[in-house]
Amino acid sequence: MRMLLADQGQSWKEEVVSLDAWGQGTLKTSCLFGQLPKFQDGDLTLYQSNLPDSWLYGKGQQEAALVDMVDDGLEDLIRHFGQQFLRNNEEGKAQYLKELPGHLKPFETLLAQKKGGQSFIVGDQISFADYQLLDLLLNHERLFPGSLNDFPLLSAYVACLRARPKLKAFLDSPEHVNRPISARLKI
Structure with missing residues (x-):
């Protein structure tokens, strides 16, 4: 948000x-x-x-349905992420990292259907799913450096969104940089 x-x-x-x-x-x-x-x-x-x-659902019912689909996929991954981290052990984290490529592949596939990561996840305008996906990917880059190395379209997507001037200013601000990923998970 x-x-x-x-x-x-x-x-x-x-x-x-x-x-x-x-x-x-x-x-x-x-x-x-x-x-x-x-x-x-x-x-x-x-x-x-x-x-x-x-507020940002895309144009028309078809794009709204696709945004919902992406959002549901993100919610599933976030829930899985939280469950592994709540276990608070290295085995759970290692298992999550091992499974991560399979969880990221659908998002890479969606971007492959677009402009090679130089566009939004759905449609020609930014949607709330883009912000949620970007947040998830940035958090993964912080927690698991190199986790996007095998996903060139996701990497390009992150770079493209990070370059948006107002978003870049926020992401570089102390309010964002110093915020924990999750107070509940203590990370």
Whole structure:
């Protein structure tokens, strides 16, 4: 969401909730589904991780369906990633790294159907799935240097998106650079 807002030239105010504050329960009971994030824009309040991202869905129903497909594939990989890291052992991490090429291949295949990684994952305009895929790939590059070496289209895609001026400024900012990948997973 932060990448999307920054790249689209939107400003925002972020309120970070500590685990202690969350544990007190007051905020949790005020959230519609009892979980964060919460996004508020004027009178509009949205809850859940992906809802605010849905602003950029592509053109038409076909592109929206493809964006959903990519998003679902990313959610599966993120869930798998979290499960392996929650095991918090080297064996789980090694197994994940061994399986990673199989998980990245579908995204490389989608890019092969486009402009060789010099385009977006779906359609001719950026979608929220692009920001989610970029976030996942950047995190993998941090955690597993070289994990994209066998994926030239994904590597080109990352370079292409990172070069977007507003997105580059955000990605290079201390607010992003110093943010943990996951406070929950302590990485």
